[in-house]
Amino acid sequence: MESWNTPLPARLPVQPDRLKIHDTSSQAERHPGNLAEASLYVCGITPYDATHLGHANTYVTFDLLNRYWRACGLPVTYVQNVTDVDDPLLERATATGVDWRDLAADQTELFRSDMEALNVLAPDHYVGATETVDWVVQSVEALVDNGTAYAVPGVDGGPDGDVYFSIDAAEAATDWTLGSIGRLGSEEMSAVFPDRGGDPERPGKRHPLDPLLWRVARPGEPTWDGRSLGAGRPGWHIECSAIARRLLPAPFTVQGGGSDLRFPHHEFSAAHATAADGKPLAGTFVHAGMVGYEGEKMSKSLGNLVLVSRLRQQGIEAVAIRAALLSNHYRADWEWTPELLRQAMDRVARWRQALGLETAEDGSAVLAAAHRALSHDLDAPAALTELDRWAERALDRNAVDQYSAAPSSDLSAPDVRTVANGLLGLML
Secondary structure (H helix, E strand, O other): OOOOOOOOOOOOOOOOOOOOEEEEEEEHHHHOOOOOOEEEOOOOOOOOOOHHHHHHHHHHHHHHHHEEEEHHHOOOOEEEOOOOOOOOHHHHHHHHHHHHHHHHHHHHHHHHHHHHHHHOOOOEEEHOOOOOOOHHHHHHHHHOOOOOEEEEOOOOOOOOOOOOEEEHHHHHOOOOOOEEEEEEEHHHHHHHHHHOOOOOOOOOOOOOOOOEEEOOOOOOOOHHHHHOHHHEEHHHHHHHHOOOOOOOHEEEEEEEEEHHHHHHHHHHHHHHHHHHHHHEEEEEEEEOOEEEEEEEEOOOOOOOEEEEEHHHHHHOOHHHHHHHOOOOOOOEEOOOOOHHHHHHHHHHHHHHHOOOOOOHHHHHHHHHHHHHHHOOOOHHHHHHHHHHHHHHHHHHHHHHHOOOOOOOOOOOOHHHHHHHHHHHOOOO
């Protein structure tokens, strides 16, 4: 699958890697390790509707991490999937009378254009679930072979052979235990499982929370050759597990996504990988907070969406949208308001006003201060405050001295515009 086109930013002077980031699985801030290179997997969209600001918040968050590592001189391998076959997509296609493949292609293209506008660096591998069914089949067969997956009989005249992952068998065979990744209690996991693709009441399952690995063919549904599994299609969590194992080290550096993916998605993606080969999926699990609107979490199911594409159609600059997102700490749950956007637009205007007034040393100073802020759990609000402070100094200096500094003669020193783009993705 084609990704989008976001030019890599100009190289910045290499900064020290002092990142401490909150790891959900350990519930602590930790350094991901002394890295020679970094690897990142961020779970992608199910393309049945347009990109809303909750999505954008997640992808801008992990773009910030990508840019931080690059500023430290680290090579980064970034993988993102597209769940281009799944129940919500098929249901929306049926409800609207559109072929599911056309719906997925259309919404994936809109997502690409939104990411490009928001200056999110494109992943090195942008992979659709429909492109990786063979990988999933091999993974599920391996789990069946080692006893951590099992088939169940059909229900109400349905076909036999749906394959589920066995929580109990995996816990007995590996170091993984239920809840060790997402850090939710059993009651909370049971409460959210049905709303996040789970089927706890399915007869024949060994544990109510056992997740689906392979859904055997039903009339009217897309299917693929599952070899020993029979014709069918992948479950959700095994998709990301299989893709990550093919394209990234085991374990890779950071698994990222929204906090609603802690369970069941990241919990079971990690469990599937560990059950297959005994290795952790990732070293660190990082989750972005939820964006609300009008008192509720922004979500497709509720319909309370503020769409990136619609804001752009209204003439809102994407850099202002990005600045508004970065003005909230990535782990926070927060509310989108018109006032937040207005403040971001004012900030962007002030930063631009100050650009022509910078001195030769300003870029290096802003880079050091903003990078230091990001080293503390990707504190983007603090980094933006450093831009504010620089702009205030530059504008005050100009008012007093009526002075506009000449560009730096030091070719290795970046200007503020280069720093804002390279480190924060802000195209000023």
